[in-house]
Amino acid sequence: MQQAIFSTRAWALALLVILGAAPLVAVSQEEFEIHNTRVRISFDPDAGTWGMAAQDGSVRFSDAAVAVQLGGTSVKASEHCRRIARRQQGSDELGEFIRLEVSHAGLPHLAELVWSATLRPSSAYAVLRVSARIAPDAPGPLQSIQVAEVSGKPSLRFGKEPAEWTRFSDSGGQGGTGVSPFFTGEKAGHASPATLVVHDAGARQSLLVGWLSWSGSNPALRLAGSKQEGLQEISARCSYFIRDSVSEAAAEPLLIGFEPDPLASLDEYAQEVRLANHPPIRKDTVLGWLSWYCSRLQMTEQFVLDNAKVISDRFRGYGVDTMQVDHGWEYRDIVGHWVANDRFPHGMKWLGQELEKLNVKLGIWMAASRVSEFAPFYAEHPGALIRKPDGSPWVFIERWTWAPHGRVFNLDPTHPDAQRHYRQSLQGLMDAGCRYYKVDFIGSAGVTDGLFHDPRRPRGNPLVRYEMQQIRDAIGPDSWLRYCSSPTNVYCGIVNIGGATMDIGNASGSWDHLEKYHQQLGSCWYKHRTFWHNEPDALIVGEGPENEARLRCAWLVLSGGVVALGDNLPKVAPERMAMVPKCLPPYDVAARPLDLFEHVPSRVWDLRVRTPWDDYHVLGLFNFQEREAEIAVPLDRLGLAASRLVGWEFWTQSPVDPGSKPFSVKVPGRDCRILVLRTAADRPQVLATDMHLTMGGVELPEVKWDAATGTLSGLARRAPGEKGTIFLQVPPAYEVIEGGAKQADCVVSVPLTFQDCEAAWTVRFKKGPANE
Helix, strand or coil: CCHHHCCCCCCCCCCCEEECCCCCCCCCHHHHEEECCCEEEEEECCCCEEEEEECCCCCEEEEECCEEEECCEEEECCCCCEEEEEEEEEEECCEEEEEEEEEEECCCCEEEEEEEEEECCCCCEEEEEEEEEECCCCCCCEEEEEEEEEECHHHEECCCCHHHCEEEECCCCCCCCEEEECCCCCEEEEEECCEEEEEECCCCEEEEEEECCCCCCEEEEEEEEECCCEEEEEEEEEECCCCCCCCEEECCCEEEECCCCHHHHHHHHHHHHHHHHCCCCCCCCCEEEECHHHHHHHCCHHHHHHHHHHHHHHHHHHCCCEEEECCCCEHHHCCCCCCECCCCCCHHHHHHHHHHHCCCEEEEEECCCEEECCCHHHHHCHHHECECCCCCECCCECCCCCCCCCCEEEECCCCHHHHHHHHHHHHHHHHCCCCEEEEECCCHHHCCCCECCCCCCCCCHHHHHHHHHHHHHHHCCCCEEEEECCCCHHHCCCCCEEECCCCCCCCCCCHHHHHHHHHHHHHCHHHECCCEEEECCCECCCCCCHHHHHHHHHHHHHHCCCEEECCCHHHCCHHHHCCHHHHCCCCCCCCEECCCCCCCCCCEEEEEEEECCEEEEEEEEEECCCCCEEEECCCCCCCCCCCCEEEEECCCCEEECCCCCCCEEEECCCEEEEEEEEECCCCCEEEEECCCCCCCCCCCCEEEEECCCCEEEEEEECCCCCEEEEEEECCCCEEEEECCEEEECCEEEEEEECCCCEEEEEEEEEECHHHC
């Protein structure tokens, strides 16, 4: 590590300083501070508070209070005590760091209170941790740990024009996440169980506060202020619902960042979440089919097999291999008795075997924690359900949506009979060959005032995770596990797949709903492959208007996540079926919504595509207005303002001219355009294809230019029987002598037919007379 990374000092050994009422040595404030080139963070040994500031002074706060609530008593770090400061250096998956740790001894009712802050070289954020060892004389159970409480104008400096501020909030659910004005009146307060960002675009300042985990407590954030005074409050607190006393506890780690670009701040935050939780993110991803939207409760085993035959014949070559049977396969269409109903007369094990013959696998929907009053388990084990404070079973759904309706309860995950029910229900599906589980209607175990068989277990998030962990343990580490309800972040570290947004719904022109879906999906880009694999819900192209089908294709490809085809495939018209391969397989990287903080809904999504032969941008331009809109492309945000570029639009299969200043594209009402932008070469180059929306990201594994022979060649990859075209950008100095046909000015097309999964192609050129 370079000495200049954090300080002018070389901290070869941890520095230890002890403070008391009468310190034995003089102590400088510097010894309670760490910094890098961008931020500094310090602990005030006299006041017992901490602060953080950007090195340029643009953003800062001070006097952040730390406290532990024990019963009705608040124990604050600011009270008189002995303090010990230590500095540590180390490294982890994300690189080097330095940590300042301050421990407190002599506080009432606490054996020890420890506060720490961690910085990385050149980063504009810090990670804060607070833990406590609780003394036997505590006046009551642990109720909360306060990591930060900042209030008052003198303690906060942020931004210049509060009226123009925007804020990002993670709702903690599958809807409601996104950006909106910070102020809609003179005063405002915003809360989140996960992440908040306030952004001042004019001042180029952002403040992010975000929890890194949700495993042992129930964390909450709040930012508040007024247009007159600006930001006035930062609050970060972890609550605990524990009946018995505990000897030690730790708050969830908290990240606070000052990165000017809020998108970059969220990206950095997500990497720290990944490090804190070690989620089961895999190198592969799920490509499958989903029954719900195309069949609802009319689904039969033959319906599933008919769709599986299409998957096997048409899409297995792209990696589609999972048939996810949704709600409607189980006993009486209710929850709590997970055996096949009459529409699946041969049972799920037989279905799994039939699917294997088609070279695909069984996936399943289930509400593993729910129990209908019509399920045998309800009559046999009423004591294994979550109960109200009066002892009666807690009814979480008064009337199940589908016949025979009835009340719905929730398993008590601490009860042995409930735990046995999880294992037995899931083992039957494991025996049927199921290795993909979509778990819905989960999360009710988080009620904090219910009665549970084991009253010692912490309530809220810890119990919700305990419930999901039992499902994970039953299906094993190799099965795919997806949550499908709120809360969301609490499952990070257990599930493989997260529902990135609300249900997409059938293609029926529900534009208000689709706009909300779009905003939620775009706002969660940073969670893909950091929290889990994002799933954007089903791809439906066989119904509805063509413009809506184009939007749905764009959402699937640009979100980068799990694929779930949602049509009744044998009934899809050929021209619509041809849209599906253009989304397969996924590139598996999520596009960033460049204007997330400037425009609601976001209109410009940027997917950076890196291949062995090129590094380029694919842009999704979205228009939710009824009329045509001209959408500006922010080349400066892409780092391309000074570059000579070539471009192509996928849906119209036509060139675009990125050289115009400013560069903008007309997008029809309620539609999208997909652009590729590449740095122009002084020789022939690949411009685009009509085979996949990434226009080279997955379907062109190899491209080579041989200057000696004037040959551009490569390999293309598609399913056998498919056809496609590669478009080449050819400078005026070159002309084709073999292998391609002129498409437009400076554009040559190369048609391909795939006898096998790969097709080789070659185009030879010569320079024109003016350049010889």
